[in-house]
Amino acid sequence: MNRFFEIFFVIWSWLSALCLVGAVAAILGFLCVKGFPALNVELIFGNTEPLSALLLQKQVFDGLFPAIVGTLCLVVLSVLLAVPLGVAAGIYMAEYAVGYVKTCCDFLFDILAGIPSIVIGLFGFTLAVFLHKNFSDQVYPCFLISSISLAFLVLPYIVRSTQISLEEIDPAIRNTALALGASRLQNIIHVLLPRALGGICSGVILAIGRCAEDTAVIMLTGAVAIAGIPRSILGQYEALPFYIFYISSQYADQAELMRGYGASLILIMLCTLLFLVAFLVRKRIAYQAFYKA
Amino acid sequence: MTRFQEAICEKLLLSAAWTSGSIVVFIFAFMLFLGLPLLSGGHFFSLLTAHWAPQQGSYGILPMMAGSLFLALLGLLFSFPLSLGCACFISVLGPAKLRFLLRKVVELMTGIPTVIYGFVGLFLLVPLVRDIFGRGGLSLLSASLMLALLIAPTMILFFCDSFDRVPRSYLDAVDAMGGSKVQKLLYVMLPNSVHGIAAGITIALGRAVGDTLLALMLAGNAIHIPHSCLDSARTLTSHIGLVFSADFESLEFKAIFACGITLYLFTAVLVLVVRGINHRLRRPL
Amino acid sequence: MREKNAVACLTLLLALFMSTAVFANALESFKNESGTLRIAGGTAHIPVVKEAAARIMRFNPDIQISIAGGGSGLGIKQVGDGLIDIGNSGRKAKEDEISRYGLVMFKWAIDGVASVVHPDNPVRSLSKDQMKDIYSGKITNWQELGGTKGVINLYTRDDSSGTREVFWKKGLDKGDISSSANFVASNGAMKAAISQDPNGIGYVSVGHIDETIFPVTFDGVHPDLETVKTGKYTIARGLYSNTKGNPAGLAKKFIDYLLSDEGQQIVADKGFIPVQ
Numbered sequence: 025m026n027r028f029f030e031i032f033f034v035i036w037s038w039l040s041a042l043c044l045v046g047a048v049a050a051i052l053g054f055l056c057v058k059g060f061p062a063l064n065v066e067l068i069f070g071n072t073e074p075l076s077a078l079l080l081q082k083q084v085f086d087g088l089f090p091a092i093v094g095t096l097c098l099v100v101l102s103v104l105l106a107v108p109l110g111v112a113a114g115i116y117m118a119e120y121a122v123g124y125v126k127t128c129c130d131f132l133f134d135i136l137a138g139i140p141s142i143v144i145g146l147f148g149f150t151l152a153v154f155l156h157k158n159f160s161d162q163v164y165p166c167f168l169i170s171s172i173s174l175a176f177l178v179l180p181y182i183v184r185s186t187q188i189s190l191e192e193i194d195p196a197i198r199n200t201a202l203a204l205g206a207s208r209l210q211n212i213i214h215v216l217l218p219r220a221l222g223g224i225c226s227g228v229i230l231a232i233g234r235c236a237e238d239t240a241v242i243m244l245t246g247a248v249a250i251a252g253i254p255r256s257i258l259g260q261y262e263a264l265p266f267y268i269f270y271i272s273s274q275y276a277d278q279a280e281l282m283r284g285y286g287a288s289l290i291l292i293m294l295c296t297l298l299f300l301v302a303f304l305v306r307k308r309i310a311y312q313a314f315y316k317a
Numbered sequence: 318m319t320r321f322q323e324a325i326c327e328k329l330l331l332s333a334a335w336t337s338g339s340i341v342v343f344i345f346a347f348m349l350f351l352g353l354p355l356l357s358g359g360h361f362f363s364l365l366t367a368h369w370a371p372q373q374g375s376y377g378i379l380p381m382m383a384g385s386l387f388l389a390l391l392g393l394l395f396s397f398p399l400s401l402g403c404a405c406f407i408s409v410l411g412p413a414k415l416r417f418l419l420r421k422v423v424e425l426m427t428g429i430p431t432v433i434y435g436f437v438g439l440f441l442l443v444p445l446v447r448d449i450f451g452r453g454g455l456s457l458l459s460a461s462l463m464l465a466l467l468i469a470p471t472m473i474l475f476f477c478d479s480f481d482r483v484p485r486s487y488l489d490a491v492d493a494m495g496g497s498k499v500q501k502l503l504y505v506m507l508p509n510s511v512h513g514i515a516a517g518i519t520i521a522l523g524r525a526v527g528d529t530l531l532a533l534m535l536a537g538n539a540i541h542i543p544h545s546c547l548d549s550a551r552t553l554t555s556h557i558g559l560v561f562s563a564d565f566e567s568l569e570f571k572a573i574f575a576c577g578i579t580l581y582l583f584t585a586v587l588v589l590v591v592r593g594i595n596h597r598l599r600r601p602l
Numbered sequence: 603m604r605e606k607n608a609v610a611c612l613t614l615l616l617a618l619f620m621s622t623a624v625f626a627n628a629l630e631s632f633k634n635e636s637g638t639l640r641i642a643g644g645t646a647h648i649p650v651v652k653e654a655a656a657r658i659m660r661f662n663p664d665i666q667i668s669i670a671g672g673g674s675g676l677g678i679k680q681v682g683d684g685l686i687d688i689g690n691s692g693r694k695a696k697e698d699e700i701s702r703y704g705l706v707m708f709k710w711a712i713d714g715v716a717s718v719v720h721p722d723n724p725v726r727s728l729s730k731d732q733m734k735d736i737y738s739g740k741i742t743n744w745q746e747l748g749g750t751k752g753v754i755n756l757y758t759r760d761d762s763s764g765t766r767e768v769f770w771k772k773g774l775d776k777g778d779i780s781s782s783a784n785f786v787a788s789n790g791a792m793k794a795a796i797s798q799d800p801n802g803i804g805y806v807s808v809g810h811i812d813e814t815i816f817p818v819t820f821d822g823v824h825p826d827l828e829t830v831k832t833g834k835y836t837i838a839r840g841l842y843s844n845t846k847g848n849p850a851g852l853a854k855k856f857i858d859y860l861l862s863d864e865g866q867q868i869v870a871d872k873g874f875i876p877v878q
Contacts, residue, residue: 030373030499037410041419047466048422051429058440073466083663085656090576101458112333120327132338132567134592138584139344142554143577147344150351156685164640164685165686176340176397183337201871211321237430240529244561250652251668252659260668265432272436272534273669275791276649277812286438292429299428371761380781444798445768450666452798538785549784559760559785569761 052292058187061281068092088287090253094261097254098167098242099235102174107228110179112125114224119212130263137180145226145244148173167247173241173283178231180289185227228304231244233295264291345581352574364575369540376572382579383542384550388532389525390456391546392464397518400469409502420477426470435534438463443535444453446547453547455537461546475520479513480506507577516594523587527580529554534552553580628862629661632857636664639852639871641679644690644764645788646713646807647841649872651690654860657768657868671788674764678705681695681844687853689844692764692807710860711841714808714873715769716817716825718793720800725749726820733773736803739780744801756783757795757804764839765789769805772837773820809873831875841874 041096056187069077070086076086084090117129148169163169193216217224247266254261264287271284367377398492407420438459446462447454457554483506491501507514529552537549540558551559560573642650655667672680674691681689682703717733719725725747726738735741736754745751759766759780770776781843786792792806797814801802808825811817817825820837829835830876843860845853859865867874 030503033503034499037402037405040399041411043399046405048426054437054441085660109333109337112330113337113742116330120330129334129338132341132557134588135406135585136341138523138588140580140584141552142529142557143580146557146577147347151347161684169439171531179337179340195427207323209326223542233428239431239432240558243558248668249672250655251381252666255666256546259666265337265430268432268436269530273786274440274788274794276790284436288433292433295430296425296428299425303424305376452755452801539782541781548780559787
């Protein structure tokens with residue numbers, strides 16, 4: 025009986041592995057087969073000449089260019105907002121926090137990491153409406169609100185990766201400079217942070233990937249189907265994941281659907297690239313920060 | 318650097334930590350504040366148990382809660398055996414090269430955007446499900462199959478991690494007694510990583526409940542309590558995505574906050590559960 | 603004879619000249635403008651609004667027009683709350699909405715709402731009673747309607763939709779819509795969903811109909827531009843753009859453009875009935 029169970033278990037394990045690889049291969053294969061014919065200059069720039077589009081002289085209407093630019097701007101602003109705060113919080117958690125402050129913050133970050141992105145999106149949306157009604161007519165669900173919401177979303181990744189990579193440093197190294205008379209802050213700046221940089225970077229890259237792929241937040245906070253290149257942080261914008269979502273449900277014709285496949289392929293290449301870089305930078309910390317609660 | 322500067326820096330770092338932490342509280346307080354008209358007078362609980370029928374003035378979110386729960390559990394049901402099998406393959410059972418390869422595939426999967434799963438699900442899986450079962454293309458089944466793939470990497474990496482934490486001496490003991498790989502796995506590693514596996518499942522459940530895109534794109538969004546996997550259903554998350562544009566003064570809009578608060582509390586409880594499990598894990602066996 | 607020809611030629615030339623003048627004028631008003639215009643709401647409007655916006659932005663790249671869907675309800679409420687500049691709706695704004703927000707409505711096209719099925723579906727004609735039974739969930743299989751065996755997949759829109767409101771009032775006499783119906787978010791999404799589902803039935807703006815979906819003959823009348831125009835097909839409505847108070851600046855110019863000859867030509871090109 026036990027023998028039978030053991031064999032069954034091995035077979036099952038092989039089957040699951042095959043099944044998973046098969047599913048991933050099917051997804052990627054499907055996208056590649058459908059998407060590669062769509063990949064060309066026209067996909068990105070439509071009928072506009074690429075050069076004048078890049079120089080922002082002309083607007084692109086039938087291409088992905090505004091969506092790609094929108095996503096890039098969104099990633100940059102969100103990460104810029106989240107990194108200083110997140111890294112500082114991470115340093116505090118690893119090097120200073122003790123007792124109830126540590127327990128409390130630890131718990132709060134765990135919750136923040138667990139909040140579904142749509143709830144953060146809802147928060148951003150109502151915040152915009154609230155500000156619009158009570159403070160300024162100029163505030164709508166917009167680029168800035170999206171960036172802030174996304175920064176909230178990725179903050180725990182950055183805090184965690186900073187914290188973990190600092191805490192992982194060998195106590196021998198940690199104590200050497202201190203024993204030689206360095207202050208706590210000097211030790212952090214000159215010894216610990218440079219060592220933890222790899223881990224922090226991989227956390228940041230994960231955060232970038234998360235910003236680039238998230239759809240639920242931006243759907244509620246200002247991404248629209250057609251907006252052109254974002255010109256002001258108080259304007260609405262296009263984004264690649266939202267474009268894919270939009271096309272998938274309401275493509276008008278086959279040509280538009282093909283653009284959807286093309287956009288999917290571009291997004292998946294972008295995100296996979298980011299994640300591979302993150303794992304190369306510092307494999308272990310990367311996924312601990314990513315899936316640790 | 319003077320002691321004064323040190324103190325300033327520490328205060329700055331402390332305030333960064335508190336600012337980040339207070340965001341969590343702020344989000345909750347804000348939703349509570351805006352959803353207040355619903356919460357006062359015990360209205361909140363009637364919302365949780367009533368049906369959604371705006372025409373009759375009823376804004377209950379029961380069907381969405383049922384949808385969220387069914388979808389997440391179904392996704393977990395598909396994903397757990399698969400993930401456990403894959404984790405065992407990666408940790409012990411597979412040949413060295415394939416183990417490494419599978420691990421890379423799993424790590425790659427964490428990088429695939431959710432919207433891609435939804436997109437491929439819509440154009441590859443939905444027609445397939447429709448052909449096989451004759452109905453229910455946009456259904457719990459399609460959504461949960463894709464959801465299973467989405468949450469699998471989280472579980473697999475977590476399981477692998479807890480297998481790795483099994484003390485080396487235990488494994489050596491099995492080897493010394495001439496036990497096979499499978500025996501080592503079944504009788505030593507699995508029993509010793511029950512807590513880790515439970516934590517992994519809880520985290521995956523949180524992800525499954527919190528996912529918006531797959532439910533929105535693949536589950537069909539019908540407002541009723543689903544009776545079979547082939548039924549179309551709406552989750553709390555996709556409900557927020559569909560109705561957020563309603564009139565800000567209306568009860569319809571306020572009911573979204575009931576969804577938001579429910580989701581928030583549910584994921585917070587899951588976090589507590591995981592922390593409880595981890596806490597127990599740290600104690601010596 | 604020759605004189606007549608010459609006169610005809612002259613008139614033709616004159617007409618051409620005038621029409622180009624009008625065409626040029628229509629966009630000319632956007633010269634020296636800049637800024638952003640936010641449009642959201644009705645999803646039936648999107649093809650027309652998108653084309654108009656593209657022409658305007660091509661003419662003057664300093665103008666930024668953003669277009670979102672969301673449904674008529676969203677258009678009316680968001681424009682009322684000042685979150686957008688123009689809120690589109692596929693139904694008339696209700697009295698209380700008009701008085702509460704001070705809305706001004708502009709009707710720039712007429713449109714029908716047709717019930718649609720997959721082109722492979724042999725069921726090509728339905729009576730009103732059959733339609734009501736399908737939507738209330740009394741009829742659940744295509745076989746009962748003389749089609750091939752298959753469970754009917756209902757598709758509907760959410761409460762914010764003007765298309766739903768019109769179809770529900772005029773097509774279903776405010777009858778029940780089964781709770782097992784799938785929800786889609788826009789006219790475009792309805793079209794995409796039905797074109798993929800051989801057993802699906804839904805309703806969509808007549809302007810969105812193409813060869814990927816088939817409009818069902820309803821009570822003996824085939825819904826198309828002709829029957830909607832003549833009023834034979836009764837499930838019809840206007841497409842409106844609403845502003846809070848009288849429109850000013852870009853919003854006014856945009857609506858004027860939609861109502862201009864060129865704008866109305868876009869309306870006709872996209873499969874709707876111009877109002878002028």
